[in-house]
Amino acid sequence: MNMAVKIGRLKLKNPVMAASGTWGTDYLELSDAGKLGAVVLKTVTLESRTGNRSPRVCETASGMLNSIGLENKGIDDLIENKLPRLNGIRTCIIASIAGDDKREFKELAVRLSACKRVDAIEINLSCPNIKYGVNEGLIAHNEKAVYTTVKAVREATKLTLITKLSPNVTDIKVFACAAEAAGTDAIALTNTFIGMAVDINTGRPMLGNITGGLSGPAIKPMSLRAVWEATKAVDIPIIGIGGIMDYKDAIEFMLCGASAIQVGTANFVNPNSTVEIVEGIEAYLKRKNIGGIGKLIGAIKLG
Amino acid sequence: MKQLNAKILSNEKVGTAFYKMRLASSYLAKLAKPGQFVEIRCSKGTAPLLRRPLGVHRVSSLGIEVLYEVVGKGTEIISNKRAGEDLDIIGPLGNGFDLELGSDVNILVAGGIGVAPLMALAEGLSVKKSRKIHVLIGARVKSHVMCEGEFKALGCAVKVTTDDGSRGYKGLVTELLKKLLATHKVKTYLPDFRGITVYACGPNAMLKSVAAIAMEHGIPCQASFEERMACGVGVCLGCPVKVKSPEGYKMVCKDGPVFDAGEILW
Numbered sequence: 001m002n003m004a005v006k007i008g009r010l011k012l013k014n015p016v017m018a019a020s021g022t023w024g025t026d027y028l029e030l031s032d033a034g035k036l037g038a039v040v041l042k043t044v045t046l047e048s049r050t051g052n053r054s055p056r057v058c059e060t061a062s063g064m065l066n067s068i069g070l071e072n073k074g075i076d077d078l079i080e081n082k083l084p085r086l087n088g089i090r091t092c093i094i095a096s097i098a099g100d101d102k103r104e105f106k107e108l109a110v111r112l113s114a115c116k117r118v119d120a121i122e123i124n125l126s127c128p129n130i131k132y133g134v135n136e137g138l139i140a141h142n143e144k145a146v147y148t149t150v151k152a153v154r155e156a157t158k159l160t161l162i163t164k165l166s167p168n169v170t171d172i173k174v175f176a177c178a179a180e181a182a183g184t185d186a187i188a189l190t191n192t193f194i195g196m197a198v199d200i201n202t203g204r205p206m207l208g209n210i211t212g213g214l215s216g217p218a219i220k221p222m223s224l225r226a227v228w229e230a231t232k233a234v235d236i237p238i239i240g241i242g243g244i245m246d247y248k249d250a251i252e253f254m255l256c257g258a259s260a261i262q263v264g265t266a267n268f269v270n271p272n273s274t275v276e277i278v279e280g281i282e283a284y285l286k287r288k289n290i291g292g293i294g295k296l297i298g299a300i301k302l303g
Numbered sequence: 304m305k306q307l308n309a310k311i312l313s314n315e316k317v318g319t320a321f322y323k324m325r326l327a328s329s330y331l332a333k334l335a336k337p338g339q340f341v342e343i344r345c346s347k348g349t350a351p352l353l354r355r356p357l358g359v360h361r362v363s364s365l366g367i368e369v370l371y372e373v374v375g376k377g378t379e380i381i382s383n384k385r386a387g388e389d390l391d392i393i394g395p396l397g398n399g400f401d402l403e404l405g406s407d408v409n410i411l412v413a414g415g416i417g418v419a420p421l422m423a424l425a426e427g428l429s430v431k432k433s434r435k436i437h438v439l440i441g442a443r444v445k446s447h448v449m450c451e452g453e454f455k456a457l458g459c460a461v462k463v464t465t466d467d468g469s470r471g472y473k474g475l476v477t478e479l480l481k482k483l484l485a486t487h488k489v490k491t492y493l494p495d496f497r498g499i500t501v502y503a504c505g506p507n508a509m510l511k512s513v514a515a516i517a518m519e520h521g522i523p524c525q526a527s528f529e530e531r532m533a534c535g536v537g538v539c540l541g542c543p544v545k546v547k548s549p550e551g552y553k554m555v556c557k558d559g560p561v562f563d564a565g566e567i568l569w
């Protein structure tokens with residue numbers, strides 16, 4: 001069965017990836033990442049960040065809120081300590097980057113482009129927990145900022161570029177078009193939806209940061225709709241993300257036009273879910289007599 | 304660590320609010336250490352979605368035991384599981400207590416359900432007969448006092464406090480700790496005395512005051528923390544505890560759940 005997909009110049013052996021912030025080498029003991037199309041690393045920034053106060057996670061109806069706050073040890077640690085540990089894994093490695101302005105994004109892209117182990121870069125414009133500058137909100141919520149940031153990264157690297165967008169916008173098409181015009185090779189949709197929850201016994205917010213990003217099965221219909229809108233607006237590949245728990249969810253995204261998918265929260269529930277999704281898609285294609293993964297992408301039947 | 308299906312050997316109510324579950328797993332029997340925990344999948348569906356962490360209460364030749372309180376949907380579902388069913392668990396997780404501190408006197412301080420992992424610890428420590436083990440149990444009411452008999456059977460000296468005085472002393476378990484340390488202090492001047500160690504598990508406020516008392520007396524203290532968790536293995540960075548070192552936070556699931564009190568930014 002042909003399961004390979006292409007994202008820009010990057011060829012993935014199958015369309016299933018682990019999403020940023022939800023996969024780490026600790027999972028190698030529980031699941032074989034070598035069976036995946038790619039893994040996306042936790043978003044990295046130039047300097048280390050300590051992240052938000054506790055509590056950082058809380059369960060909601062068929063989902064979870066998180067306010068990690070982009071905790072990471074910085075780009076030097078990634079290059080010196082984390083990348084070497086990924087050497088034995090036979091899958092593509094996608095680095096995820098975030099910064100406060102385009103200069104920072106550019107520097108990160110330049111440094112990662114020099115790393116052999118990095119196969120592609122995902123630009124995280126959409127982590128809802130960090131404020132970029134006092135009055136600007138998130139880069140992901142301003143189409144001009146999206147355009148200039150992606151363009152700066154594009155000029156800094158020849159690696160395949162994926163732009164990950166925030167769903168917390170009025171019209172996702174505008175942002176997808178801005179990223180495409182700036183030269184991204186693909187678009188990843190969606191990051192988490194901003195939400196909150198309150199403990200009625202204490203009267204306090206469930207998260208130390210008050211608000212956080214909602215993920216898991218609860219967001220799937222909304223993420224799916226965002227992917228559907230975006231596929232109609234741009235010609236580049238879309239990577240579907242949001243609440244994918246099993247191969248059926250993955251296939252829904254692909255029928256709506258996603259060329260590949262990423263799995264986030266499901267890793268916490270079942271660390272082997274990504275591998276099971278690869279096997280599930282393959283079995284589905286056989287069962288349905290579909291000749292290859294390509295025939296599934298955008299094959300939704302309308303009318 | 305492994306993800307495995309462990310058969311439930313028994314799952315019974317003890318007292319008014321707690322349950323004890325025995326799980327068969329030769330893997331966990333071999334590897335689980337006092338202070339470690341497992342992540343349990345409560346439901347095959349999406350509610351509850353995330354696994355729930357429970358500490359290793361006891362390690363036996365067949366597997367492990369957990370002792371838990373029903374506080375919400377997840378623990379309620381676990382309490383309804385029957386002997387013979389399989390449970391999807393990941394473990395053993397985290398780092399356990401350090402049993403090799405080698406102190407002559409070991410004081411175990413339990414607040415509420417925090418007594419659960421201290422049973423495994425007492426069993427581990429009691430292997431060496433020369434060790435004196437004190438257990439101080441703090442509970443809300445009489446029916447919440449757990450494991451008193453089991454600790455005594457191991458040869459531990461047990462004292463109990465309850466919030467309402469319905470069993471043992473009335474008041475805070477930390478008051479018992481202060482009294483006990485006052486009586487033991489004199490011995491620390493003896494030339495061959497190899498020290499006191501305090502081990503604690505319970506609510507954060509209790510841990511904080513136990514740590515302060517231990518530090519005041521200049522004795523080592525190991526505290527087992529609880530924090531809400533998503534992955535349980537160190538991937539999501541969802542379970543931070545503030546530490547004094549420059550990194551700012553450590554993760555309860557991977558770096559803990561047991562920490563040296565001196566490491567924590569209380």
Ligand SMILES: Cc1cc2nc3c(=O)[nH]c(=O)nc-3n(C[C@H](O)[C@H](O)[C@H](O)COP(=O)(O)OP(=O)(O)OC[C@H]3O[C@@H](n4cnc5c(N)ncnc54)[C@H](O)[C@@H]3O)c2cc1C
Pocket residue numbers: 059340351355356357358359369370371372373374375376377378379416419420528529530531532560
């Ligand atoms: C390392 C570790 C070991 C633990 N060992 C035990 C044990 O041996 N026995 C036991 O009874 N409990 C233990 N707990 C606590 C147990 O995990 C929670 O009580 C359980 O997850 C609550 O799930 P629920 O769905 O029943 O409640 P929910 O509806 O999720 O929550 C009910 C209440 O419990 C709190 N809570 C939820 N998750 C956690 C959590 N991970 N830690 C602390 N509080 C939480 C919530 O804030 C809320 O106030 C441990 C927790 C950790 C982190």
Ligand SMILES: Cc1cc2nc3c(=O)[nH]c(=O)nc-3n(C[C@H](O)[C@H](O)[C@H](O)COP(=O)(O)O)c2cc1C
Pocket residue numbers: 019020021022042043066068070096124127164190191192214215216217219241242243244262263264265266533539541
């Ligand atoms: C705990 C946690 C941490 C995350 N960290 C990041 C991150 O660092 N960078 C990023 O681009 N997305 C991050 N995400 C978002 C996920 O990659 C994904 O877009 C989102 O969770 C939706 O997918 P899901 O429903 O499958 O989890 C994080 C999500 C969670 C739950």
Ligand code: FES
Pocket residue numbers: 531532533534535536537538539540541542554555556557
């Ligand atoms: S629960 Fe994910 S890092 Fe601790």
